[in-house]
Amino acid sequence: MAAAGVWEEKAQKIAVGAVAQSVVLWSIGGIVLAVVLARWARGPARTFVVAAVAFTVLSLAGPGLAQDTALSTQVVLAATHVVAATVIISILARRLSARDADR
Structure with a gap:
């Protein structure tokens, strides 16, 4: 696949x-968000899901706005964002729910 960044022309x-590498990097960001919310949020699982879904929607702007990128590549990149987010969000939300139930 070949893709241009949002501000790249080629x-x-x-x-x-x-x-x-990108999935791992953003997963670490999700873990950090989950840890912070587990400590200070009233409903950490719900708050995490709302925030993570919002970040996922924002992340779709990258493939959607990429210039000089085939539509098929944009679709694959967007689908990759959604699949990775679905897996990671569900795992972390489940852990936060279990932790909240133990309190």
Whole structure:
């Protein structure tokens, strides 16, 4: 696949490792958000899901606004965002719910 960033004019190849690295990096961000919410939010699981879904929707702007990128690549990148977010959000929300029930 080749895609251009939002402010780039020319598409560059995307390596599979770059996709995996991005998923891991943003997953760490989600974990940090979950830890912060577990400590200070009243309903950490619900708050986390709302915030994480909002961030996921915002992340779809990247593939959607990428110039010089084939529509098929934009769809695959958007689907990758949604699949990764679904997995990570559900795991972290379940952990937060279980932790909240133990209190």
